Amino acid sequence: MDAISLVVDVLLVGMTVLAALAAVASRDVFRAVAFFIVFGALMALIWLRLSAPDVALAEAAVGAGLTGVLMLETLGRIRRASDVEPVRERPRHPAFAAAGALALVGASAAAAAVAMVLERAPEGLAPLVAGTPGPMENPVTAVLLDFRGYDTLLEIAVLLLAVIATMALYPRGRPSPAATTPLTRGPERGMLLGWFVRMLLPVGILVAGYLWWQGADAPGGAFQGGTVLAAVLILMLVTAVVELPSPRWLVTRLALAVGLLAFLAVAAIGLWASGAPLDHPSFAAKPLILALEAVLTLAIAACLAALVVGVPHVPPRRPSRDGA
Amino acid sequence: MNAPLFLAGAAALLPLAIYGLAARRHLVSKLIALNIAASAVFLALLAGAPPAPEGAADPVPQALALTGIVISVSITAFALSLLRRLVDERGRVDLADGDDME
Numbered sequence: 001m002d003a004i005s006l007v008v009d010v011l012l013v014g015m016t017v018l019a020a021l022a023a024v025a026s027r028d029v030f031r032a033v034a035f036f037i038v039f040g041a042l043m044a045l046i047w048l049r050l051s052a053p054d055v056a057l058a059e060a061a062v063g064a065g066l067t068g069v070l071m072l073e074t075l076g077r078i079r080r081a082s083d084v085e086p087v088r089e090r091p092r093h094p095a096f097a098a099a100g101a102l103a104l105v106g107a108s109a110a111a112a113a114v115a116m117v118l119e120r121a122p123e124g125l126a127p128l129v130a131g132t133p134g135p136m137e138n139p140v141t142a143v144l145l146d147f148r149g150y151d152t153l154l155e156i157a158v159l160l161l162a163v164i165a166t167m168a169l170y171p172r173g174r175p176s177p178a179a180t181t182p183l184t185r186g187p188e189r190g191m192l193l194g195w196f197v198r199m200l201l202p203v204g205i206l207v208a209g210y211l212w213w214q215g216a217d218a219p220g221g222a223f224q225g226g227t228v229l230a231a232v233l234i235l236m237l238v239t240a241v242v243e244l245p246s247p248r249w250l251v252t253r254l255a256l257a258v259g260l261l262a263f264l265a266v267a268a269i270g271l272w273a274s275g276a277p278l279d280h281p282s283f284a285a286k287p288l289i290l291a292l293e294a295v296l297t298l299a300i301a302a303c304l305a306a307l308v309v310g311v312p313h314v315p316p317r318r319p320s321r322d323g324a
Numbered sequence: 325m326n327a328p329l330f331l332a333g334a335a336a337l338l339p340l341a342i343y344g345l346a347a348r349r350h351l352v353s354k355l356i357a358l359n360i361a362a363s364a365v366f367l368a369l370l371a372g373a374p375p376a377p378e379g380a381a382d383p384v385p386q387a388l389a390l391t392g393i394v395i396s397v398s399i400t401a402f403a404l405s406l407l408r409r410l411v412d413e414r415g416r417v418d419l420a421d422g423d424d425m426e
Contacts (some may be wrong), residue, residue: 006326017337020341023360032352051380058393059363062393062394063359071356071400126382139380143387151388307397307398
């Protein structure tokens with residue numbers, strides 16, 4: 001059994017490094033993105049082998065799925081822009097590049113050797129997490145939302161900031177097709193696609209809700225659920241089953257910002273109830289965290305969908321709600 | 325669990341990604357390299373953590389990696405929207421100046 005697992009692990013790590021090599025070395029960027037998506041899927045398997053199912057779920061959904069979609073989408077827009085200067089990929093100083101590569105590999109091998117020789121602590125922080133009383137059974141959720149709430153709060157802020165920065169990059173007054181044209185919304189979508197996407201919506205909501213509820217005591221949580229919901233939202237927006245929401249609508253802005261607002265509200269409740277921000281009062285800790293996670297699921301889905309699909313450009317001083 | 329093997333994998337991925345970040349010109353290629361570098365760091369974090377008694381990985385590096393994955397996708401999305409503006413303004417997908425093309 002140990003021999004088999006060793007063979008599986010060697011194959012897995014070898015294939016992952018090869019996929020990364022192909023993604024970095026490939027001259028054709030489209031191929032590079034395809035190899036990067038394969039790399040993400042293999043990384044998800046590695047997380048499973050390392051008994052980290054929460055990370056595996058996030059990697060499969062975000063790392064491999066959404067990042068790949070984002071890159072393909074940008075490549076599609078670039079291809080549509082008429083004249084793009086070709087990229088000259090040959091290194092100007094091959095000897096210099098080779099020396100740099102050798103130095104990098106040497107430094108990394110030395111660091112890895114030191115890391116392997118160093119004596120490890122007998123047990124990590126897992127017993128400490130398990131021994132600290134808290135409302136969440138799943139230790140990863142406990143760390144994310146109970147013990148290290150600040151990290152997650154700032155993470156939501158970064159996600160919202162990325163959406164705001166993307167919207168702020170829209171040029172005023174000048175045409176900028178690659179930046180502003182929303183992702184293709186095929187007028188020629190067939191009946192089958194529309195039907196399929198409509199059928200997918202309840203299933204997506206069910207899976208997202210399951211992952212959210214499950215996150216309290218098993219792998220899952222707001223980010224995994226939010227990504228599933230985002231995928232369904234993106235499909236509905238791209239196939240024009242629902243109208244692309246205007247960034248001027250209060251609903252749109254609220255959907256994007258509600259995660260951070262809810263997090264700040266929970267922090268304020270902690271400050272009021274027990275004197276420290278994000279310190280959940282013990283009588284309501286579990287419902288508070290679960291409610292926060294539900295709101296986070298929705299907000300993360302909205303933010304990720306906005307990042308992928310883009311928000312339609314609204315010319316200043318002429319509000320239009322027809323979305324044309 | 326073969327932790328040293330996964331550490332070696334991280335040690336192979338990181339220089340590969342840094343080289344790609346420095347050597348490739350196409351900005352999407354640079355972003356791919358950046359994402360691979362991030363994955364290598366998460367892998368080192370998790371493979372380097374001591375194994376927990378019940379077999380599950382240490383929850384603290386797991387939470388760090390989860391946070392890192394979401395930050396990575398945020399940064400990638402923002403960088404890609406910068407790239408789309410660059411395509412519109414300059415008509416190119418790399419950072420070379422005019423005199424760089426000789």
